[in-house]
Amino acid sequence: MESSARKTPDLLIRGGILLDPETGRQRRADLLIRNGRIARIAESIEADDVPVYEAAGKFVSPGWMDMHVHLREPGQEHKETIETGCQAAAFGGFTAVACMPNTDPPIHTRDVVEFVIERGRRTPVDVYPIACVSKNREGKELTEMADLVEGGAVAFSDDGAPVQHGGLMRRALEYASMLDRVIINHMEDLTLNPQGHMHEGVVSTRLGVPGIPSLAEEVMVARDLLLAEYTGGHVHVAHISTARSVELVRQAKARGVRVTAEVCPHHFTLTDEAVERTGFSTNTKMHPPLRTAADIAAIKEGLRDGTIDAICTDHAPHASFEKEVEFIEAPFGIIGLETAWGLIGRELIAPGVLTVTEAVYKLTVAPRRILRLPVPRLAEGEPANLTIFDATTRWVFEARHIRSKSQNTPFIGEELVGRAWAIYNRGWFVVQDP
Ligand SMILES: NC(=O)N[C@@H](CC(=O)O)C(=O)O
Ligand SMILES: [Zn+2]
Ligand SMILES: [Zn+2]
Numbered sequence: 001m002e003s004s005a006r007k008t009p010d011l012l013i014r015g016g017i018l019l020d021p022e023t024g025r026q027r028r029a030d031l032l033i034r035n036g037r038i039a040r041i042a043e044s045i046e047a048d049d050v051p052v053y054e055a056a057g058k059f060v061s062p063g064w065m066d067m068h069v070h071l072r073e074p075g076q077e078h079k080e081t082i083e084t085g086c087q088a089a090a091f092g093g094f095t096a097v098a099c100m101p102n103t104d105p106p107i108h109t110r111d112v113v114e115f116v117i118e119r120g121r122r123t124p125v126d127v128y129p130i131a132c133v134s135k136n137r138e139g140k141e142l143t144e145m146a147d148l149v150e151g152g153a154v155a156f157s158d159d160g161a162p163v164q165h166g167g168l169m170r171r172a173l174e175y176a177s178m179l180d181r182v183i184i185n186h187m188e189d190l191t192l193n194p195q196g197h198m199h200e201g202v203v204s205t206r207l208g209v210p211g212i213p214s215l216a217e218e219v220m221v222a223r224d225l226l227l228a229e230y231t232g233g234h235v236h237v238a239h240i241s242t243a244r245s246v247e248l249v250r251q252a253k254a255r256g257v258r259v260t261a262e263v264c265p266h267h268f269t270l271t272d273e274a275v276e277r278t279g280f281s282t283n284t285k286m287h288p289p290l291r292t293a294a295d296i297a298a299i300k301e302g303l304r305d306g307t308i309d310a311i312c313t314d315h316a317p318h319a320s321f322e323k324e325v326e327f328i329e330a331p332f333g334i335i336g337l338e339t340a341w342g343l344i345g346r347e348l349i350a351p352g353v354l355t356v357t358e359a360v361y362k363l364t365v366a367p368r369r370i371l372r373l374p375v376p377r378l379a380e381g382e383p384a385n386l387t388i389f390d391a392t393t394r395w396v397f398e399a400r401h402i403r404s405k406s407q408n409t410p411f412i413g414e415e416l417v418g419r420a421w422a423i424y425n426r427g428w429f430v431v432q433d434p
């Protein structure tokens with residue numbers, strides 16, 4: 001299993017279906033890249049002097065963005081580095097990621113923001129750091145938010161932990177609003193979840209594992225919706241997982257609250273029964289936990305009606321020695337970049353929950369709007385930033401497909417539907433072999 005990443009300033013992508021997620025327009029055309037920019041789009045282009053990628057039967061869309069990943073650098077390079085995380089992103093079809101600040105040191109000062117951006121520039125993937133809301137993610141004192149934005153931070157979050165303190169969240173929303181940025185909250189009221197390890201429900205009761213109630217998420221979502229409404233700030237619900245949270249966001253949107261939400265593929269694919277079925281595999285342990293079939297149904301409806309804006313992975317690498325311990329000792333989180341599109345294809349597109357265009361919108365336009373980033377366009381003169389993929393290839397996800405430094409995924413051995421075949425960004429062409 002190989003992938004090749006090389007600088008390819010000139011490239012002809014022949015015969016693909018160019019997809020515009022904003023309008024839904026699809027057009028079969030050749031696309032010529034010269035010097036990293038889209039030089040021409042036409043029915044048929046002859047260019048003898050440039051390498052050709054045959055894209056017949058495949059889609060070409062603006063490059064995808066995963067707005068919630070953990071790249072672990074600086075400080076936890078045994079789990080992941082910016083380089084390996086970006087290789088995983090490229091395999092998954094992403095030309096951009098926004099990375100969470102629970103690193104060591106955390107992304108809470110401008111020098112760390114700049115370090116992450118600089119490391120990202122060495123890869124084919126654009127890396128946008130999300131900076132901490134509070135110093136050391138301790139939830140006590142706000143960071144120098146204006147300085148962090150000037151350094152290149154695109155949003156704020158204490159992800160890994162919630163902003164537990166309501167007063168701090170209020171001020172964070174006020175400052176972020178002045179800076180025209182979003183606060184992304186890990187929605188979990190810690191006082192309602194002292195030490196749970198899986199969803200609190202019949203399965204946790206049967207297994208005797210301390211549970212994490214849905215209420216812990218929903219109370220925090222409800223609080224933040226009220227705070228956003230009161231301050232006029234923009235709050236983004238990280239990794240939404242319960243039916244009630246979806247309903248709260250839906251109602252808040254209807255009354256004009258500035259709220260957006262994201263969901264991860266594992267939360268519309270697996271339920272808490274996976275913990276039992278796998279005999280306590282620690283790859284079924286993450287924050288928030290896998291919930292119930294009713295929650296999955298509500299999430300799908302929320303994706304369909306637009307309540308849930310974006311799909312992200314919450315790619316959370318942990319080394320084998322950390323995950324290969326007893327269930328209650330294991331850290332929370334799974335990797336997700338390599339499997340995201342194949343799960344979207346299997347769980348959302350094949351069953352008709354979303355069209356290809358709608359799914360791509362939630363991976364391109366939506367995350368960038370939330371993070372106030374320009375959306376790449378497939379148009380002559382624009383920088384070439386694109387993803388080549390299909391939504392129908394059935395393939396079995398195997399360990400050899402993993403580009404991340406860590407292997408903590410519950411999806412090895414599963415058949416997925418849809419494959420990202422290549423990305424092009426900043427002059428880099430990264431192609432995957434089947
Ligand atoms: N999702 C997880 O289970 N873990 C994340 C933290 C987080 O996203 O809250 C991690 O950093 O490992
Ligand atoms: Zn989180
Ligand atoms: Zn996270």
